[in-house]
Each structure stands twice: as structure tokens, then as C-alpha cells.
Amino acid sequence: MPVAIITGASKGLGRALAEALAARGxxxxxxxxxxxxxxxxxxxxxxxxxxxxxxxxxxxxxGHRAALVAQ
Structure with missing residues (x-):
């Protein structure tokens, strides 16, 4: 599966992008x-x-950016 790191994912454009990608697997x-x-x-x-x-x-x-990549 492809993986996306999405910032600002709790609302707005980030949330919409997350939903679109999740719908595509x-x-x-x-x-x-x-x-x-x-x-x-x-x-x-x-x-x-x-x-x-x-x-x-x-x-x-x-440190936070590194943690995001590590996930």
C-alpha cells in the first residue's frame, strides 16, 4: 500500500485529502x-x-517531523 503523510489533517484541505486517499486505499x-x-x-x-x-x-x-517519517 502507498503511504501518505498529511499535515493539517484534522480539518479543511488536509482532511479532504486524507479522505480522498483513504478511499483509494x-x-x-x-x-x-x-x-x-x-x-x-x-x-x-x-x-x-x-x-x-x-x-x-x-x-x-x-523531532516531530522525524516521528512522522518513522511511522
């Missing part, structure tokens, strides 16, 4: 700053039957 690594909405998005996207990992944080942080 992509596995997802999701990022957003606010944990609650990000987790809600992850649960909704798992309904597509794809693997979804959600890591709240700030992509300006090098």
Missing part, C-alpha cells in the same frame, strides 16, 4: 496541532479500512 500518517480533532479524524478515516496513524504536533519541530 492509501495508508495514512496524520498530523495536526490539536490532539482531539486529529484523533476524531483518524477514527473516521479508519472506517475506510486503511492503516491510520495520528501524531499530534508541530511540523516546525524537527
Amino acid at each position: 492509501w495508508d495514512l500518517v496524520l498530523d495536526a496541532r490539536t490532539p482531539g480533532p486529529l484523533e476524531e479524524a483518524a477514527v473516521a478515516l479508519e472506517a475506510y479500512g486503511t492503516r491510520v496513524r495520528a501524531l499530534p504536533g508541530d511540523v516546525t519541530d524537527a
